[in-house]
Amino acid sequence: MPHTASNAILSELRDRIAHLEGSARRKGEVLPFGIEEIDSRLPGGGLALGALHEVAGGGADAIHGAAAALFVAGIVARTKGKVLWCLTRPDLFAPALAQAGLHPDRVIYVEAGREEDVLASFEEGLRFGGLGAVVAEIVRLSMPTSRRLQLAAEGSGTLGMALRRWRRPTEAADFGMPTAATTRWRISVRPSEPLPVPGIGRARWLAELIRARAGEAAEFEIGACDAEGRVSLSPLSADRPDQAGRRFAAG
Template sequence: MSAAREHVIADLRERISLLEGGSARKVGCLPFGVPEIDAVLPEGGLAYGALHEFAGGGSGAIDGAAAALFAAGIAARTKGHVVWCLTRPDLFFPALVQAGLHHNRVVFVEADKEEDVLASMEEALSYGGLGAVVGELVRLPMVASRRLQLAAEKTGTMGIVVRRWRRQTEASDFGQPTASTTRWRVSVMPSDELPVPGVGRARWFLELMRSRAGECAEFVVGACDDKGRVDLPSGSADRSNTSGRSVYSR
C-alpha cells in the first residue's frame, strides 16, 4: 500500500471517529501552573479522563459560588466546548466570564431532577470531544460516581461535579466516599489589600481533601483571573472576613 493511500485512509478513519463522537482521547493532565499545587498532584495537575469534585467550605452561597468559579476556571483552561448540567438555572454568567469561561464555549443542559443531571453528565462524558463536563449536584452516590468516572476514562474528557447544598444537613453528604479522583473544598478569604481604597483580587482557601495516589494539602490562592488561572499571593489573611460576590443570582 502506497504512503499516499495510507494517509488518505488514516484521514478518513479520523473523520469517521469525529463524526461518531469518538475523537482522540486526551491523555495526561491539566496543570494549574502553580508549582506548589501541581507538585502534590500525582500527574502534576488535574487528570483528564477523570472525575473531580468541588464544594464550598461552608453551606452558604458565597463559598458555594467560589467553588463554582474555581470549577469554571478549570473548565476554561481545557480545550473544546463545555457542557454544564444543572437543575437550578441561577448561574450569573458574567461571573463565569470573569473566571475565563466564555458563553460561546458553554452548552447548558437543564434538568428537573438530579437523576437527570447524572444521566446528562454520563451521556456528555461518553460522547467525547469536549473540554469538560460540569454537573451541579447535592448528592453523588458511589454507583453514580463510578459510572461518571468510567465514562470519563472512556473518552478522556474531564468530569467536574460542583456540590451545592440547599440546607445545612445536606453538607454532610460531602464526606461520603465516591469514585472521584480528587475532591476539593473552597472557602472565601479577605481579598488582597490595595495601596489605595478599593477591592483587590479575591482570595480562596483551597483544601485538597482527597487525591487518588496523592496527598492532601491546603493552599491560600488568588481567585481565578480572566484566563481561569489561580496564583499563590504573598502573605496570608484572616479567614474571619468572608465577604465576596456570588456566582449565583439571588
Template sequence: MAQLREQIERIQGPSRREREVLPFGLNVVDGRLPAGGLELGSLHEIAGGGNGAIDGAAAALFVAGIASRTTGKVLWCLARPDLFAPAIAQAGLHADRIIYVEAGDDKTILACAEEGLRHGGLGAVVGEIARLSMTASRRLQLAAEGSGTIALAIRRWRRQADAVDFGQPTAAVTRWRVSVMPSVPLPVPGVGRAKWLVELIRCRAGESADFELEACDGTGRLALPPDLVHRSPEKEIWRRFASA
C-alpha cells in the same frame, strides 16, 4: 513512594499512565498532585467550604477556571439557571463555550453528565448535584476514562441535611473544598483580587493539603498571594496543616 506508584501504574495498565493532565501552573499545587495536575479523563469533586451562597459561588468559579483551560465546548448540567454568566466569564469561561442543560433533579443531571462524557467531543462536563453515591460516581468516572473528558462535580446543597453526604466516599480522583477569604489589600481604597482557601481533602495516590490562593483571573488561572510569592509556600502549608 515512587516505587509504589510504578507498581500501581503497572496494575492499572498503559491507558492510566498515558492519561493527559491539566496543570494549575502553580508548583505548590501541582506538586501535591501525583500526576502534576488534574487528570483528564477522570472525575473531580468540588464543594464550597460552607453551606452559604458565597462559598458555593467560589466553588463554581474554581470549576469555571478549570473548564476554561480545556479545549472545546463545556457541558454544564444544573438544576436551575442561577449562574451569573459575567462572573463565569471573568474566570475565563465565556458564554460561547458553554452548553447549559437545565434538569429538574440529581438523577437527570447525572444522566446528562454521563451522556456528555460518553460523547467524547467536549472539553469538560460539569454537573451540579447535591448527592453523589459511589455507584453514580463510578459511572461518571468510567465514562470520563472512556472518552478522556474531564468530569467536574460541583456539590450544591439547598438543605443542611444534604451536606452530610459530602463525607461519604466516592470514586472521584480528587476532592476539593473552596472557601472565601478576605481579598488581597490594595495600596489605594478598593477591593483587591479575591482570595480563596483551597483544600485538597482527598487525592488518589496522594496526600491532602490546603492552599491560600488568589482567585481565577480572566484566563482561568490561580495565583499565589503577594505575601507568599517570596517565601516557601510549602512550609507555610504544612505549618498550618500540622497545627489543624
C-alpha cells in the same frame, strides 16, 4: 448514492474519528494549575483528564458556593472544546464565569428538573468524548454513581467536574461520604488581597485538597481565577512556607 448523502456520511465519519482521536490523546494527560506548590501535590503534576473531580464550597451558603463554581469555571476554561454544564437551578451568572475565563460561546447548558436527570446528562456528556469538560451541579453523589461517572470519563478522556451544591446546611454532610472521584476540593472565601489604596483587591480563596488519589492532601491560599482561568498563590501564603505543605485527614 446521491452526492449529498455521501458527503453527510463522510462528515459523520470524520466527526467520529476526531472524537476518538481526541479521547486517545487526552487519556493519561493532566491539566496543570501552573503553580508548583499545587501541581506537586497532584499525581502527574496536574488534574487528571479523563477523570472525575469533586468541588464544593467551604460552607453551605451561596457565597462559598459561588467561589466553588468560579474555581470550577476557571479549571474547565483551560480545556479545549465546548463545556457542557448540567444544572437544576437557573441561577448561574454567565458574566461571572466569563471573568473566570469561561466565555458564553463555549458553554452548552443543560437544565433539568430533577437531579437524577442532571446525573444522566452528566454521564452521557462524559461518554460522548467530543467535549472539553462536563460540569454537573449536584447535591448527592453515591459511590456506585461516582464509579459510573469515573469509568465514563476514563473511556472518553473527558474532564468531569462534580460541583456539589447544597440547598440546606444539613446536606453538606454528604460531602464526607467516600466517592470514586480522583480529587476532592473544598473552596472557602477569604478576605480579598489588600491594596495600597482604598478599594477591593483580588478575591482570595482557601483551596483545600481533601483527597487526591495516589497523592497528598494539602491546602492553599490562592487568588481567584483571572480572565484566563488561572489562580495564583496568595502573597499571604508565600509569607507562610508551611501553608502549602499542611496536611489533614482525607475525606
